[in-house]
Amino acid sequence: xxxxxxxxxxxxxxxxxxxxxxxxxxxxxxxxxxxxxxxxxxxxxxxxxxxxxxxxxxxxxxxxxxxxxxxxxxxxxxxxxxxxxxxxxxxxxxxxxxxxxxxxxxxxxxxxxxxxxxxxxxxxxxxxxxxxxxxxxxxxxxxxxxxxxxxxxxxxxxxxxxxxxxxxxxxxxxxxxxxxxxxxxxxxxxxxxxxxxxxxxxxxxxxxxxxxxxxxxxxxxxxxxxxxxxxxxxxxxxxxxxxxxxxxxxxxxxxxxxxxxxxxxxxxxxxxxxxxxxxxxxxxxxxxxxxxxxxxxxxxxxxxxxxxxxxxxxxxxxxxxxxxxxxxxxxxxxxxxxxxxxxxxxxxxxxxxxxxxxxxxxxxxxxxxxxxxxxxxxxxxxxxxxxxxxxxxxxxxxxxxxxxxxxxxxxxxxxxxxxxxxxxxxxxxxxxxxxxxxxxxxxxxxxxxxxxxxxxxxxxxxxxxxxxxxxxxxxxxxxxxxxxxxxxxxxxxxxxxxxxxxxxxxxxxxxxx
Numbered sequence: 001x002x003x004x005x006x007x008x009x010x011x012x013x014x015x016x017x018x019x020x021x022x023x024x025x026x027x028x029x030x031x032x033x034x035x036x037x038x039x040x041x042x043x044x045x046x047x048x049x050x051x052x053x054x055x056x057x058x059x060x061x062x063x064x065x066x067x068x069x070x071x072x073x074x075x076x077x078x079x080x081x082x083x084x085x086x087x088x089x090x091x092x093x094x095x096x097x098x099x100x101x102x103x104x105x106x107x108x109x110x111x112x113x114x115x116x117x118x119x120x121x122x123x124x125x126x127x128x129x130x131x132x133x134x135x136x137x138x139x140x141x142x143x144x145x146x147x148x149x150x151x152x153x154x155x156x157x158x159x160x161x162x163x164x165x166x167x168x169x170x171x172x173x174x175x176x177x178x179x180x181x182x183x184x185x186x187x188x189x190x191x192x193x194x195x196x197x198x199x200x201x202x203x204x205x206x207x208x209x210x211x212x213x214x215x216x217x218x219x220x221x222x223x224x225x226x227x228x229x230x231x232x233x234x235x236x237x238x239x240x241x242x243x244x245x246x247x248x249x250x251x252x253x254x255x256x257x258x259x260x261x262x263x264x265x266x267x268x269x270x271x272x273x274x275x276x277x278x279x280x281x282x283x284x285x286x287x288x289x290x291x292x293x294x295x296x297x298x299x300x301x302x303x304x305x306x307x308x309x310x311x312x313x314x315x316x317x318x319x320x321x322x323x324x325x326x327x328x329x330x331x332x333x334x335x336x337x338x339x340x341x342x343x344x345x346x347x348x349x350x351x352x353x354x355x356x357x358x359x360x361x362x363x364x365x366x367x368x369x370x371x372x373x374x375x376x377x378x379x380x381x382x383x384x385x386x387x388x389x390x391x392x393x394x395x396x397x398x399x400x401x402x403x404x405x406x407x408x409x410x411x412x413x414x415x416x417x418x419x420x421x422x423x424x425x426x427x428x429x430x431x432x433x434x435x436x437x438x439x440x441x442x443x444x445x446x447x448x449x450x451x452x453x454x455x456x457x458x459x460x461x462x463x464x465x466x467x468x469x470x471x472x473x474x475x476x477x478x479x480x481x482x483x484x485x486x487x488x489x490x491x492x493x494x495x496x497x498x499x500x501x502x503x504x505x506x507x508x509x510x511x512x513x
Contacts (some may be wrong), residue, residue: 005086006075006250009163010173012180013190021160023125023140028174031129035138036315043067045118047194058106058244061194062099064091067091068122076192077247082173087251092096094410101350103244107414110357114148115195127176134165135172140489145197159188224432228374229379230311231274232365234429234434237362242301249297250346257345261297264290266425267361273426275383279369286364288356301339302460309461323478324395334469347422376435386430386438386513389423389456393445397504398511405497410459413500417452437513444507451496451503458493462486 014021026035045065049055055062061076073089073096089096095112103112123140138160145155162176177187192194224230241263248256260413265426268290271283314322348354368374373381396419400412430438469482 003088005088005166006079007084007086007222008082008164008168008173009161009171010159010177011190011192012162012185013157013176013188014185021140021158021185022183023138023160024179026176026179027140029127029179031172032127033130034128034132034207036126036128038098038126040424041068041122041124043118043120045120046114046148046467047116047118047197048112049115050107051113053115053198054106054110055103055262056115056194056198059191059195060103060106061192061214062095062103062112064095065133073099075102075135077102077248084501094134095215101346102247102250103277104355105243105358108358115150116194116201117146117148118193118197119144119146120193135168136165136176136394137163138176139163141194142192143197145193145201147197148202151201151203153201155197157196157200160185177366182416201472213294223400226374226375226435227274227369227378228270228277228370230378230382230433231270231277231374231429232368233432234270235267235368236365238263238270239365242361243358246349247393250343250349257297257322261301262295264294264297265421266428269295269422269425270429273380273389273422274429276385277363277371277381278374281372283364285437286357286360286443289353289360293348293354293357296345300345303334303337303341305457306460306464310464310485312490313461314481317481317484321390321481321484323480324472325477326472329472329477333464333471357422382430382433383513386423386441387433389419389426389513392443393419393423393448394508397448400503401504409497410455410493413452413497414456414459417449417456420448420452434513441511442511444510448503448507451499455493455496455500458489458496462489465489 001060013019026032032407043065044067045063045109047061047063049062057463059078061074064072065074070088072091075087075089077087078084087099087102100107100112121142123142125138127135127138129135140158140160142158143156160180162173164170164173164182188196190199191512224233225229242260244262245256245260249260268287271278271287271290272279275283311327314327314330393416396412400409400416403409404413424442427438427441427445431442464484465486469479469486470478472482
C-alpha cells in the first residue's frame with residue numbers, strides 16, 4: 001500500500017570558491033528555540049529509470065532506499081518549484097506495481113533499470129519552536145554517487161537540505177535561507193541529488209561546447225514562425241498535459257480527470273480545425289482514439305457533475321417541499337450508476353489501446369504530417385481556419401433560434417455548444433499568432449459554451465429526475481419532490497433560452513476574427 005507525503009524543501013551548496021558547505025548557528029533564526037542533533041544516518045539509495053532517462057527528463061525520481069526512518073520505495077512527482085509529492089511503498093526486490101503504474105505514461109513498455117546508486121551520510125538536526133514542535137529538518141549530506149548504467153563515473157559532494165515540517169509555513173524556509181546565505185551558502189544549482197549525480201557521473205559529456213560542435217535547437221525550442229509551427233506547439237502542449245496528468249488521474253486528485261479530458265478534446269479539435277495544415281488522413285484515426293479516451297474519462301465525471309447539480313438543487317429546496325427519502329434515493333442512484341467507473345478508468349489507462357494512442361500522438365508531434373498550408377503565413381492560414389469554425393457555430397446557433405422550444409431545439413443548442421467549444425479551442429491555438437482578436441473569441445466562445453452547457457445540464461437533469469421519479473413510484477414512495485425539481489429545471493432551461501438570442505447577437509457583433 002503506497003502513501004503520499006508532500007515534501008517542501010530547499011537544497012544548498014557552498015560558494016564556488018568556498019569548498020564544502022557548513023551549517024551556521026541556526027538558533028538565531030526567528031522562531032527557532034532549539035536545534036536538536038539527531039545524529040548521522042547512513043542511506044543507500046538506488047535510482048531507477050529507463051535507459052534513455054525518461055523519468056529524469058520529466059524531473060521524476062524513483063528510488064529504493066535503505067537506512068534512515070523511511071526505508072522503502074519512493075517516487076517523487078514535481079508539484080511546483082521546491083515542492084514534490086513523495087509517494088512511498090514498502091521495501092521489495094522489484095519496483096512496486098503501485099509506483100510503476102504512476103510512471104507508465106512516460107515509461108510505456110520500456111524497462112526500469114538501476115541507473116545511479118547514492119551513498120549518503122546524513123547528519124540531521126531538527127529546528128523546533130518554544131513548544132518543542134518541529135519547524136524543519138536540516139541535514140548535511142555527504143554524498144557519493146556511482147553510475148550503474150549509461151556510464152561508469154563516480155562523484156562526491158556535500159550539500160545542505162532544509163525540509164519544512166508537515167503543515168509548516170513555507171515562509172519559514174525564507175528565514176532559514178537568509179541565515180544560510182549570510183554564511184556564504186547558495187541554492188543548489190541542481191534540482192535534486194539524482195540530477196547532480198547523472199550530470200557528474202556522465203563520462204560521455206564533453207567539457208567544452210564550441211560554436212562548431214553546438215547542436216542545433218530542436219524544433220520545439222524555436223519560436224513558432226509558420227502556421228504549422230503554431231498549431232504544432234499547441235498540440236505538444238496538450239500531449240504534455242495528458243502525460244503529466246496521468247499519475248494525477250490514477251491518484252484521483254481533484255479535477256485531474258476533467259483536465260485530462262479537456263486536453264484530449266483540445267487535441268482532437270485542433271486536428272479537425274486545422275485539417276488544411278496537418279493531413280487528416282493521418283490525424284483522423286488518432287482523433288477517433290482521442291474521442292474514445294475522452295469518453296472513458298467522462299463516464300465518472302459526467303455522473304459526478306449531474307449528482308452535484310441534483311444535490312445542490314435539493315439543498316436549495318424548503319423543507320416543506322421534501323417528501324420521502326429523496327436524498328437517500330439520489331445517493332443510491334448515483335452510486336449505482338457510478339459503481340466501478342473508477343476501476344474501469346484505471347483499467348483503461350493500464351491497457352494497450354491507451355499506450356498505442358500515446359505512441360501515435362508522439363509520432364504525430366515528432367514527425368507531423370504537414371500539408372502545403374503548414375508553411376503559410378499564420379495570420380492568413382490560421383485566421384481562415386478559425387473563421388470557418390466560427391461560421392459553423394453561427395449556422396447552428398441560427399438554426400437553434402429558429403426552432404420552437406422542445407426536443408429538436410434542445411438538440412440544436414447542444415450541437416451549437418459543441419461547435420462553440422471546438423471554435424474556442426481553435427482560437428486558443430491561434431492566440432500566439434493572432435493576439436487580441438483570437439483571445440477575444442476564446443472569451444466569447446467560453447461564455448456561449450457556458451450558457452448552452454447550463455441548458456444541456458438541465459436537459460440531462462430532467463432525464464435523471466424522470467428516472468428517479470419512476471423508481472420512487474415503483475417503490476411506493478412519493479414522487480412529489482422530483483416533480484418540483486423537474487419544474488425548476490424547466491424554468492432554468494427557459495431562462496437560458498430567453499438569454500440566448502441577446503447573448504448570440506452580442507457575440508456575433510463583437511467578433512473580430
